Amino acid sequence: QQQVKQSPQSLIVQKGGISIINCAYENxxxxxxxxxxxxxxKGPALLIAIRPDVSEKKEGRFTISFNKSAKQFSLxxxxxxxxxxxxxxxxxxxxxxxxxxxxxxxxxxxxxxxxP
Amino acid sequence: DAMVIQNPRYxxxxxxxxxxxxxxxxxxxxxxYWYQQKSSQAxxxxxxxxxxxxxxxxxxxxxxxxxxPNTSFCFLDIRSPGLGDAAMYLCATSRDVGVVHFGSxxxxxxx
Numbered sequence: 646q647q648q649v650k651q652s653p654q655s656l657i658v659q660k661g662g663i664s665i666i667n668c669a670y671e672n673x674x675x676x677x678x679x680x681x682x683x684x685x686x687k688g689p690a691l692l693i694a695i696r697p698d699v700s701e702k703k704e705g706r707f708t709i710s711f712n713k714s715a716k717q718f719s720l721x722x723x724x725x726x727x728x729x730x731x732x733x734x735x736x737x738x739x740x741x742x743x744x745x746x747x748x749x750x751x752x753x754x755x756x757x758x759x760x761p
Numbered sequence: 762d763a764m765v766i767q768n769p770r771y772x773x774x775x776x777x778x779x780x781x782x783x784x785x786x787x788x789x790x791x792x793x794y795w796y797q798q799k800s801s802q803a804x805x806x807x808x809x810x811x812x813x814x815x816x817x818x819x820x821x822x823x824x825x826x827x828x829x830p831n832t833s834f835c836f837l838d839i840r841s842p843g844l845g846d847a848a849m850y851l852c853a854t855s856r857d858v859g860v861v862h863f864g865s866x867x868x869x870x871x872x
Contacts, residue, residue: 687865689804745792745811749804750806752803
């Protein structure tokens with residue numbers, strides 16, 4: 646129940662295309678869903694996050710779509726650029742019952758390569 | 762810039778020889794986390810400190826310990842590293858349930 650399932654494992658997109666990464670969860674106590682971007686040799690960096698009271702959040706070229714009934718959420722990267730090539734992790738946590746902490750459960754990651 | 766700093770970036774240790782990884786933060790966050798990330802896998806939470814209170818994850822091996830002498834610093838001690846402990850170790854911080862900020866990690870090699 647604590648798992649977050651992420652797909653695809655890897656993704657190749659042409660420059661200017663749309664990259665889509667999907668995640669699914671089982672634990673209905675999860676109420677915070679961030680996406681992290683990780684470049685080789687670096688720690689994950691927060692990209693965008695969503696709470697379940699909204700179905701979509703957009704920040705620049707990055708959009709999270711959230712489907713509470715299906716327990717799924719996805720990251721869309723519009724106009725993908727070579728500089729977006731990185732590993733993307735979805736994550737989930739339960740802020741209400743997490744003991745005043747933000748203990749993230751991560752998906753398995755998606756290696757995105759944007760070809761010029 | 763306020764940040765999470767991990768030292769060293771790369772650490773090589775011998776099988777069975779105790780090793781300590783360091784983390785410091787200038788964010789003044791009250792929660793500090795240690796994650797283990799093996800190659801091509803998701804980061805996995807080992808334990809966290811809420812202020813001075815230590816909280817171990819149920820499946821974290823006893824071989825892993827941690828110390829937090831003050832708000833700014835946190836250490837990860839591996840008492841007897843095995844080959845299976847080779848990984849990237851990530852320190853992270855948050856203010857309560859706020860955004861989690863990660864350091865760049867320490868890549869541990871066990872020889």
